[in-house]
Amino acid sequence: MAKVVVVTSGKGGVGKTTSSAALGAALAQRGEKTVVVDFDVGLRNLDLVMGAERRVVYDIVNVIQGDAKLPQALIRDKRLDTLFLLPASQTRDKDSLTAEGVEQVMNDLKRHFDWIICDSPAGIERGATLAMRHADVAVVVTNPEVSSVRDSDRIIGLLDSKTEKAELGERMEKHLLLTRYDAVRAERGDMLKVDDVLEILSIPLLGIVPESMDVLKASNIGAPVTLADSRSAPALAYLDAARRLAGETVPMTIPGEKRGLLGKIFGRRAA
Amino acid sequence: MLSPELPLDDWLARLDDLAGRSAGFFLERPIVLDVAELDIDRTQLKELLAELANRNVRIMGIEGGRPSIMGPGMPPAMRGGRPAPDVEVPAAEPAQAAEKAAEVLPEAQPIRAPASMIVREPVRSGQSIIFPEGDVTVIGSVASGAEIIAGGSVHIYGTLRGRALAGSVGNAGARIFCRRLEAELLAIDGVYKTAEDMAPDLRGQAVQLWLDGDSIKAERLN
Numbered sequence: 001m002a003k004v005v006v007v008t009s010g011k012g013g014v015g016k017t018t019s020s021a022a023l024g025a026a027l028a029q030r031g032e033k034t035v036v037v038d039f040d041v042g043l044r045n046l047d048l049v050m051g052a053e054r055r056v057v058y059d060i061v062n063v064i065q066g067d068a069k070l071p072q073a074l075i076r077d078k079r080l081d082t083l084f085l086l087p088a089s090q091t092r093d094k095d096s097l098t099a100e101g102v103e104q105v106m107n108d109l110k111r112h113f114d115w116i117i118c119d120s121p122a123g124i125e126r127g128a129t130l131a132m133r134h135a136d137v138a139v140v141v142t143n144p145e146v147s148s149v150r151d152s153d154r155i156i157g158l159l160d161s162k163t164e165k166a167e168l169g170e171r172m173e174k175h176l177l178l179t180r181y182d183a184v185r186a187e188r189g190d191m192l193k194v195d196d197v198l199e200i201l202s203i204p205l206l207g208i209v210p211e212s213m214d215v216l217k218a219s220n221i222g223a224p225v226t227l228a229d230s231r232s233a234p235a236l237a238y239l240d241a242a243r244r245l246a247g248e249t250v251p252m253t254i255p256g257e258k259r260g261l262l263g264k265i266f267g268r269r270a271a
Numbered sequence: 272m273l274s275p276e277l278p279l280d281d282w283l284a285r286l287d288d289l290a291g292r293s294a295g296f297f298l299e300r301p302i303v304l305d306v307a308e309l310d311i312d313r314t315q316l317k318e319l320l321a322e323l324a325n326r327n328v329r330i331m332g333i334e335g336g337r338p339s340i341m342g343p344g345m346p347p348a349m350r351g352g353r354p355a356p357d358v359e360v361p362a363a364e365p366a367q368a369a370e371k372a373a374e375v376l377p378e379a380q381p382i383r384a385p386a387s388m389i390v391r392e393p394v395r396s397g398q399s400i401i402f403p404e405g406d407v408t409v410i411g412s413v414a415s416g417a418e419i420i421a422g423g424s425v426h427i428y429g430t431l432r433g434r435a436l437a438g439s440v441g442n443a444g445a446r447i448f449c450r451r452l453e454a455e456l457l458a459i460d461g462v463y464k465t466a467e468d469m470a471p472d473l474r475g476q477a478v479q480l481w482l483d484g485d486s487i488k489a490e491r492l493n
Contacts, residue, residue, distance in 0.1 A: 146415075150396050153414045157395030200414065200432075202393050 002110040005117050005245065006135035007177075008159075010151030012122030014143045015179040018215055018225065019238070020119035021049045023139065025224035026242030028083035032114040035074065037105075038088035039131035040121035041097060047087045050077065051222025061089040064101030070108050079227055084113070094127035106134045124154065129162050136165065137173045137245070139206060143180045144192040149200055152176075156203065175206035177241060182211045183254060194254060207241030209234050210255030273328070274305040275319060283322055302328055303463065304346070307335025316340050331465050393429065394419065403440045415455060424448065434458075443482050448492070452478040462487055 007020040017040070024036035038046035041061060047053040052075045058068035063086075070086075077083035086109075089096065109116050120131035132138065138159050142152040156174060165172045178197060185191045198205060209215075210233050218228035226235045226242075233255050240250045276282045304323075306316065316336070323330055330346045341348055386405035394400055394409055396416035403422040412429035419425050419433070422440040424447065431449035438445030438460035445459055452473050457464045459482040470489065477492040 150415050153396040154416065157398045157417075160392075160395070199430075200412070202412065 002113050003115055003137060004106065004110070004135045005115065005137045005139060006120055006132040006159075007117060007139045007141060008120035008128060008132055008155050009141040009148070010122065010124060010128075010155040011143075011148045014141050014148050015209070015215075016122070016141050017045050017049050017119055018219060019139065019141050019177055019179060019209070020117050021046060021224035022226045022235070022238040023242050023245065024115070024117045025050075025077075025080060025083055026226045026239050027115045027117075027246065028077070028080045029226065029230075029239075030242070030246065031082060032246075033082050033084075033112070034115040034117065035084040035086055035109055035113045036117045036119060037086040037109070037131075038119050039097070039127050040119065041088045041127060042090065042093045043121065044088035044090050046119050047075075047085060048222060049219045050085050050224060052077070052085050052087070053222070056087045059087045059089040060105065061092050061096045063105055064096070064098060070105065079223070094121065094125065094130075097127065097130050099130065099133070102130050103134065124158060128155075129158065132159055132163050134164055135159075135172065137175065139175050139177050139245070140201070140203065141177050141179055142197060142201070144178060144182075144186060144194070144197055146192065149192065149197055153201055156201065174203045175245070176201055176203050177206045177209065179209040180211045181208050181255060205252060206244055207237050208252070208254050209237040209241075273302055273323075273330075274307075275309055277309065277311075279311075279315070279319055279322075286326070286328075302330050303332045303334050304330045305334045306340075309335075311340065313340045313342050316345070317342065320345065331463060331468075387423070388421075394433070396433070415453075421445070438482070445482075447480040448478075450477050452476055457487060459487055 007016050007023070009016050020036050024034050028034040036046060036050070037060065038044050040046070047056055055075050058073035060073065062068040063070050063073050073086055075085045075087065077085070106116065118131045118135060121127040140152050140155060142148050159172045159174060160166050163172055176198070178194060181194070182191060186193045194208060212232065212234045214229060214232040215225055215234050218225045221228060225232070226238050229235055230239065237255060243250050311319070320330060332346050333341065333348055336348055388400070388402040388405070388407045390400060390407065390409045390411070393411035394413045394417040396414040398417045399420070400407055400418070401420045405421070406423035406426065407419050407421040408426040408428070409419065410428050413419055413427055413431050413433045413435065415432040417433035418436065419427070420436045420439045422442060423437065424445045425435045425437045427435065427449040430451040430453055432453045432455065434456040435447045435449070435454060436458040437447045441460060443460045447457055447459065453475065454469070455466050457480055459480065462482060462485055464487045473489055473491070478489050479492055480487055480489045482488070
């Protein structure tokens, strides 16, 4: 049974696309068939981050409008044959996504994949609401700073009201992915601490990804963080997060701090 | 509450006169600007706000403003505010007496109902819980940018970071209780208090707030 995951945040620039690619690749590395869908029509970036920008022929808007069949638009990753990308259109805008069209595409994808990762655009408008609409699970990407936290809180409210699951009266599973975390700056008080963010958002923690040059490096070479260098700190964080998403119990570690102690403190909060 | 009249220059002159006669009249007081009777556009409203700011009059909300004249950087729009008598203009001149008469709003009928509403989840940013029939109890926190509007009292078993408006249909006996106070705005029966006006030693504390005459009183719960 396919699981639909929306990667969302409200605020832009917090790492939704990076996280979508990294989690998608990490799940695919487990041998599960995964597709990452770019919902950011007009500002597509996922193809770049996944190194597939020169292979895009058809996109999700073509599929919705009937100009192309779904298999024609899907791009198989060159490094991992279980990883696929459904790109967004760069020349259209978000109004070209229709509710019926998106539903049709999602239903088709569910028949062929284990995981469908929906990379949401920033904001709370059409693109974002359509991306979350059919999700079973939400990964809320948040940076440890107040505006990102407030926007995430807003998105959590929408996940509980504007999604198919919410309308059926079911509970949407939500996980917090804290990105760009810097333990030293959090200790100095320049950044919110993990505890502060968890207290405000009160959803379970999926992982903490450290602020790292490796993330930028990976996107510049067009590889998901987990594929570029699977030993780097952010890659390890994403690999652990993907295991937790798949239902495994993995002790939580805060990058830049000592492992044993934090396992004790945050283990109980692990998703 | 201040209700400016056109032409604004004349009204500002009268305001200066009044402020000159009673020193510190507007000092440290949150003022609501009532523009319902005023036919002005966004630019004029902006100028008026600037003029008031020059006089150290701190506007914490605008009442009766059409959405089209409100703009970014302006105080938030409000409704159902009550003119606080201590800001009313003394009836020294006939023009000001007329202004006073215009300020008195019809008294809202209190609704008595033993109703209460329980919210079992955190109230997220952008959400608004409106329950004029009675008390609202939230088991969880109220986020920054969220609001609770209750006809009766507001009880929050968590951190209050957003807005809480108790006694919204005219109930001066309503109270606000929270386990941790980090609120952006508090109101009881139309009397407002913003975060800036709250005593700093109440921040982060378990607090109850009630109305005493026309001012909001607060005390720690433990």
